[in-house]
Amino acid sequence: MSKTWIIDPSSIEENRGSFVYLVYYKATVEMKRGKDVRFLEDFTITQKDILDDICPDDDVFISLWSYPQIELCRLLYLRIPQAKFFGYSPLIMEERLPLYIMSREEIYQGIQHYAFYTDTFKHLLLSDCDGHLKDRPEVYPLCGIEYGCSRNCSFCPVTPNLPGKTKISIPLIDTIRSLENYQKKTPGSGVHFTDEDFFRDVKKAKFILEENQRLFEDKEYGPSVIALGSVNTFTDFLDSFNTDAEAFRFCKKVGLFLVEIGLETADHGLAAHMGKSKIDAAVRLAERVRQAPVKILWLTLSLSPGETIASLNATGDFLKEYGLNPKEMSPRIRTNGTRAGLGQFFQKYPGTRDYKSIEEKGMTLSTRPSRLIPGFIPHSLLKDRVKEVDNSRKEEYEYWLSLYGAPMMTFFEGGRVHQMIDILPYPRWQSIISVCVAGRLGIIR
Numbered sequence: 001m002s003k004t005w006i007i008d009p010s011s012i013e014e015n016r017g018s019f020v021y022l023v024y025y026k027a028t029v030e031m032k033r034g035k036d037v038r039f040l041e042d043f044t045i046t047q048k049d050i051l052d053d054i055c056p057d058d059d060v061f062i063s064l065w066s067y068p069q070i071e072l073c074r075l076l077y078l079r080i081p082q083a084k085f086f087g088y089s090p091l092i093m094e095e096r097l098p099l100y101i102m103s104r105e106e107i108y109q110g111i112q113h114y115a116f117y118t119d120t121f122k123h124l125l126l127s128d129c130d131g132h133l134k135d136r137p138e139v140y141p142l143c144g145i146e147y148g149c150s151r152n153c154s155f156c157p158v159t160p161n162l163p164g165k166t167k168i169s170i171p172l173i174d175t176i177r178s179l180e181n182y183q184k185k186t187p188g189s190g191v192h193f194t195d196e197d198f199f200r201d202v203k204k205a206k207f208i209l210e211e212n213q214r215l216f217e218d219k220e221y222g223p224s225v226i227a228l229g230s231v232n233t234f235t236d237f238l239d240s241f242n243t244d245a246e247a248f249r250f251c252k253k254v255g256l257f258l259v260e261i262g263l264e265t266a267d268h269g270l271a272a273h274m275g276k277s278k279i280d281a282a283v284r285l286a287e288r289v290r291q292a293p294v295k296i297l298w299l300t301l302s303l304s305p306g307e308t309i310a311s312l313n314a315t316g317d318f319l320k321e322y323g324l325n326p327k328e329m330s331p332r333i334r335t336n337g338t339r340a341g342l343g344q345f346f347q348k349y350p351g352t353r354d355y356k357s358i359e360e361k362g363m364t365l366s367t368r369p370s371r372l373i374p375g376f377i378p379h380s381l382l383k384d385r386v387k388e389v390d391n392s393r394k395e396e397y398e399y400w401l402s403l404y405g406a407p408m409m410t411f412f413e414g415g416r417v418h419q420m421i422d423i424l425p426y427p428r429w430q431s432i433i434s435v436c437v438a439g440r441l442g443i444i445r
């Protein structure tokens with residue numbers, strides 16, 4: 001019997017949108033079909049001997065969903081000519097590798113049965129945010145209501161990669177079965193709902209949270225849930241209760257511990273260009289949950305085209321008020337949702353709205369960009385001029401720089417950002433972190 005090989009080349013990326021899970025969905029579907037599956041997770045070249053076992057009539061699917069995987073994918077293609085590549089389709093097409101697009105039916109089946117195969121996987125790939133639930137026995141990722149997002153924000157690769165650009169709806173029965181299975185396998189496990197917007201259907205979200213809580217009766221732990229949402233839908237969710245007090249009692253009861261919302265920036269103009277919610281609505285929501293048991297992790301994107309010192313100041317000012325306290329977070333996640341935590345750095349992704357014009361909009365630092373290392377600096381920031389400098393907060397500046405290992409910088413009024421980073425003996429990707437941190441803290445304005 002021929003075998004089915006699924007190879008996920010190693011990447012330094014942890015997560016970048018729901019399509020990262022496709023490799024697990026594909027492995028699930030093939031196992032469910034009864035195929036003889038060899039799933040090589042986090043494949044590196046040290047495992048190369050195993051490739052000798054691949055026969056010419058075996059099916060081979062290799063995932064390519066992030067830039068750092070490209071070289072390994074090229075090498076594997078030379079070695080395995082029958083391989084097909086799936087993951088982030090526009091990048092695979094740009095690489096001119098043979099493309100395999102998972103159908104909507106396959107993605108749905110993968111989500112439907114994924115929970116039943118988790119014990120056959122070596123890794124459960126989660127976003128950084130699982131660090132918020134580090135006291136749980138295990139944190140499971142689950143797409144609870146729908147896969148994908150059709151909002152097509154200017155920078156985001158989720159919509160361009162969605163088959164047919166239409167979201168895939170997950171029936172409630174499948175979600176409840178998956179949750180039951182997780183609790184059977186690892187009682188007390190936390191759940192991270194990977195839907196791009198878990199609160200888009202308020203009634204379904206409430207039902208799933210209540211059903212999840214039911215599974216914790218008689219258990220040592222209460223439920224613990226992380227979910228992604230948006231300003232508008234999480235506001236609608238809170239509005240669906242008679243009072244905020246009632247809404248927050250519900251959140252506490254069902255263990256809704258953290259809601260992640262992609263703010264990206266608190267600069268009005270930049271947010272509008274990206275296609276994000278209005279900042280005033282984000283402020284209203286942030287005020288509403290200030291004392292609530294459910295916290296919001298405001299996710300941000302730094303160095304996107306249009307970023308300026310003023311936009312860094314605006315985001316820093318927002319997160320000073322409404323961000324999480326880094327000292328209360330596990331170390332590796334302190335750089336997101338916090339005042340000078342820069343979140344993800346902008347990556348140019350083929351297929352996104354701004355991709356074709358991106359070269360004119362800034363300086364590319366890497367042809368293999370990743371989320372947590374600056375790979376692009378927009379001209380809007382490079383050309384920006386420092387108008388005010390506050391040199392009195394050295395200790396605070398040092399603390400935030402230490403989270404990145406970034407160098408201390410001295411700023412002067414009237415200087416442009418590109419002049420300041422070019423006189424330093426550090427790589428630009430490192431110096432620009434120091435500029436952004438200073439901007440977030442208001443050390444430069």
Ligand code: SF4
Nearest residue numbers: 149151152153156196
């Ligand atoms: S709302 Fe925008 S950023 Fe979030 S998943 Fe959808 S397209 Fe991407």
